[in-house]
Amino acid sequence: MRFDSLIIGGGLAGLVCGIRLAEEGLRCAIISRGQNALHFSSGSLDLLAELPDGSPVTSPLDALEALKQQAPGHPYSLMGAENVRRFAAQSEALLARCQLNLQGSYQQNHQRITPLGTQRATWLSPEEIPTAPLRWKRVTVVGIAGFLDFQPELVAGSLAQISIEVQTAELTLPALDTLRNNPSEFRAANIARVLDMPEQQRLLIEELKALAINTDALFLPACLGSEDSQAWQAISRQLPCPLRLLPTLPPSVLGSRMSQQLRRRFQQLGGIMMPGDAVLRTQIAHRKVSAIFTRNHAEVPLRSENVILASGSFFSNGLEAKFSGIREPILGLDIRAPERREAWCKEDFFSPQPYLQAGVIVDEHFQPRLFGQRIENLYAIGSILAGFDPIQQGCGAGVSMTGALHVAQQIIDNQGGHA
Numbered sequence: 001m002r003f004d005s006l007i008i009g010g011g012l013a014g015l016v017c018g019i020r021l022a023e024e025g026l027r028c029a030i031i032s033r034g035q036n037a038l039h040f041s042s043g044s045l046d047l048l049a050e051l052p053d054g055s056p057v058t059s060p061l062d063a064l065e066a067l068k069q070q071a072p073g074h075p076y077s078l079m080g081a082e083n084v085r086r087f088a089a090q091s092e093a094l095l096a097r098c099q100l101n102l103q104g105s106y107q108q109n110h111q112r113i114t115p116l117g118t119q120r121a122t123w124l125s126p127e128e129i130p131t132a133p134l135r136w137k138r139v140t141v142v143g144i145a146g147f148l149d150f151q152p153e154l155v156a157g158s159l160a161q162i163s164i165e166v167q168t169a170e171l172t173l174p175a176l177d178t179l180r181n182n183p184s185e186f187r188a189a190n191i192a193r194v195l196d197m198p199e200q201q202r203l204l205i206e207e208l209k210a211l212a213i214n215t216d217a218l219f220l221p222a223c224l225g226s227e228d229s230q231a232w233q234a235i236s237r238q239l240p241c242p243l244r245l246l247p248t249l250p251p252s253v254l255g256s257r258m259s260q261q262l263r264r265r266f267q268q269l270g271g272i273m274m275p276g277d278a279v280l281r282t283q284i285a286h287r288k289v290s291a292i293f294t295r296n297h298a299e300v301p302l303r304s305e306n307v308i309l310a311s312g313s314f315f316s317n318g319l320e321a322k323f324s325g326i327r328e329p330i331l332g333l334d335i336r337a338p339e340r341r342e343a344w345c346k347e348d349f350f351s352p353q354p355y356l357q358a359g360v361i362v363d364e365h366f367q368p369r370l371f372g373q374r375i376e377n378l379y380a381i382g383s384i385l386a387g388f389d390p391i392q393q394g395c396g397a398g399v400s401m402t403g404a405l406h407v408a409q410q411i412i413d414n415q416g417g418h419a
Helices: 012-023 061-070 075-079 081-097 152-160 174-180 188-195 198-211 230-237 253-268 396-415
Strands: 002-008 028-032 110-113 119-122 138-144 165-171 217-221 243-246 272-275 279-285 288-294 303-309 320-322 325-327 378-380
Touching: 002 012, 002 396, 012 028, 012 081, 012 253, 012 396, 061 075, 061 081, 075 081, 075 396, 081 396, 138 152, 138 198, 152 165, 165 198, 174 188, 188 198, 188 253, 198 217, 198 230, 230 243, 253 272, 288 303, 378 396
Parallel strands: 002 028, 002 303, 028 272, 138 165, 138 217, 217 243, 303 378
Antiparallel strands: 110 119, 279 288, 320 325
C-alpha cells in the first residue's frame, strides 16, 4: 500500500498533522496502537505556562525569546517564534473545524479551575470548564454518590480560599446503581454513557434543579457529553443557574471526546486509520524510509513519500527506558537523554524531572537523525521530541500541535500543486 504520508501514532500530534495534510487532499494513513494520551488528559491544551527557570508565563508569544535563551533546544526555539505564532493561530482554527468548542487564545493564557479546585494557567479549555476569575459568589459543588474519582470537599476547600461561598451536595441518580455495584466500572466514561441518554438527562435535570437553590452556579464532575458538548448545553439551558464541569481522574470524558472528534474529522477527509496496529520493522534505503511493516499487515509493506513519527513518549512506548539507557524503539533514532541512570530523576517528586526532557533530536525542520545522518523523508513530532518538559513548562499540547502543523506545511510545500 502506498501513501503520500504515513503517520506513526494516533495522538494529538499525529491526528492534527493528518488532518492538515488530508485537508490539502494528500492520501494519509495513521498507524495507532490504541488509546492515546488524550484519553487521560483534562481536555485543556497548554501552549507555554512556565519558563525553565520557573518564571510564570502570561503571554506565551512574549516569552519565546526568553525561552530561546534558556532552552535553545526546545522545539519552539528550533521552529522560531514566527512559526509558533503562525501555527498556534492555525491550531485554533483547525480545532474549530473539528467542531471542538474551546475557550481561550494563544495571545494570553487563562486560568482554568482544576479537579482540585485550584487554578492552572492554560491555552485552550472546553467551554464547559470554569475559568478564573469566577463570576459567581456562591457555588455548589455537586458529587455523585459512590463516585470516587471526584472529591467535592477538596474542590470546595480550594474555592473557599479565594473567598467563594461554597457548599457541597450529592446526586443519587438511581440509573447508576448497576455501575455502583462494580467499583472498577464506576468511571466517568461509563457514567457519561448513561447520562447521555435523553431519559436519564431528564432525571438529572430534576435533581440538579433541586440543588440550584440559593446558589449562583453548579459545578459537576465532567461525566457528560461522550460525543460532544450538546448534552451539557441542553441541561444548562433548563437550569436556573449556570452549570460548569470539572475534569475527573482519568480516563477523561473531555479528553476522550477531543480524540474522537479529531479522529472523526480525519476520517471524514478521507484519512485512513489503522487502529490496534504497531510497527514491527522498517527498511531504510538511500537515506529514506522505503518500507514499513506492521503487525496487522504482516509481509505487506506500507510505502510513503513522507513518514511522520508521532509515537509519543514513555507513556505510549514511543520512548523506552532500559537498564542500558533510553532509546527510541521503532527506528533507533539518535536521542538526547541523561547518560547516567541516576541522573534521570530527582529525589523531590515535585521538582522538574530530567527524564521528561529526553527524546529524539531534530533540526529546525523537525527531521531526526540515525547515527548522525538525516533521514530525508522522515519527521518527528509531539512528545517524542527532546528538549522540553511538558509538565513543568506547560507546553505539551502546544509542542504537539504547532510542530504537527510545521511539518505538515513543509510536506504541503514540497508536494507542489497540492497546496
